[in-house]
Amino acid sequence: MRRKASEKFLRVAMRLVDGQWQMASGGELPVAEGTEGEMIINIKSITDPKFLARMKARENIKFLPQGTELRAYVVLRKKEELTKELLSHLTPWAKVQSEIATEHIDNWSRGELHFVHVRIGDTTPQQNRQLDSNSGGLWLMIEGRESVGLRSSQIVLPTGVAVQPLISLNHAFTRLSEVYEPWRTSHTGNVYQRFLYKEADGRWYPLEILRDAAFAKQEQAIAFKLWQDFLAKIAANQNI
Numbered sequence: 001m002r003r004k005a006s007e008k009f010l011r012v013a014m015r016l017v018d019g020q021w022q023m024a025s026g027g028e029l030p031v032a033e034g035t036e037g038e039m040i041i042n043i044k045s046i047t048d049p050k051f052l053a054r055m056k057a058r059e060n061i062k063f064l065p066q067g068t069e070l071r072a073y074v075v076l077r078k079k080e081e082l083t084k085e086l087l088s089h090l091t092p093w094a095k096v097q098s099e100i101a102t103e104h105i106d107n108w109s110r111g112e113l114h115f116v117h118v119r120i121g122d123t124t125p126q127q128n129r130q131l132d133s134n135s136g137g138l139w140l141m142i143e144g145r146e147s148v149g150l151r152s153s154q155i156v157l158p159t160g161v162a163v164q165p166l167i168s169l170n171h172a173f174t175r176l177s178e179v180y181e182p183w184r185t186s187h188t189g190n191v192y193q194r195f196l197y198k199e200a201d202g203r204w205y206p207l208e209i210l211r212d213a214a215f216a217k218q219e220q221a222i223a224f225k226l227w228q229d230f231l232a233k234i235a236a237n238q239n240i
Helices: 049-056 084-088 093-099 125-131 169-180 207-238
Strands: 014-017 020-023 058-065 069-076 090-092 112-120 137-143 146-152 195-198 204-206
Touching: 058 207, 069 090, 069 169, 084 090, 090 093, 093 112, 112 169, 137 207, 146 169, 195 207, 204 207
Parallel strands: none
Antiparallel strands: 014 020, 058 137, 069 112, 069 195, 090 112, 137 146, 195 204
16 A cells, blocks of 8 residues: 555554454544555564465566666756757657656656667576566566566667666666766655656556556456465354
């Protein structure tokens, strides 16, 4: 369950007593009907090994193929210091504003906004082994019901920005920031927000949208498997 950092929550220690959850200090928790929350449970307390295996299973979900073009946005402050070649790779915000799904982007940086087109390339031999794939793409790494990272094949940047393809999306963003945003003290950023992909409707959306969709699909798959396990247990008990 994803929450915005600005929301406020109450952290409460709970204990399972006679099959019911109560506050560790005693008594029921006075919350409204339908309230949702998260529980942090010691793995040693899980009594069903199959359930634990479902919740800890790791999987790489591919959601963009090799050859896909992405747009990365950069913020300029001193355009006059860039070479003509570097400037030629920039698409100004005003030219593509109508194509960008701005309602899904929360943290536009202040300054002169431009986009740089990059492409998802093929895999290196090491990536072939890590991703168990002979073709490039973008993968979401999931453990149980948690997103634990993003993996990609090589990322191809425009001529003059990088001599060779870079090994990851994070590496690609760092290079773009070093070239186009030398004024920044740190050249790292949220690649889920900084890189955009093109949807079937012709608009460009942040990778965050694909990540959340893939994560939701994985959550549904886990919930379905757990439900099937529950039904199997019920059926087994009825046959005793």
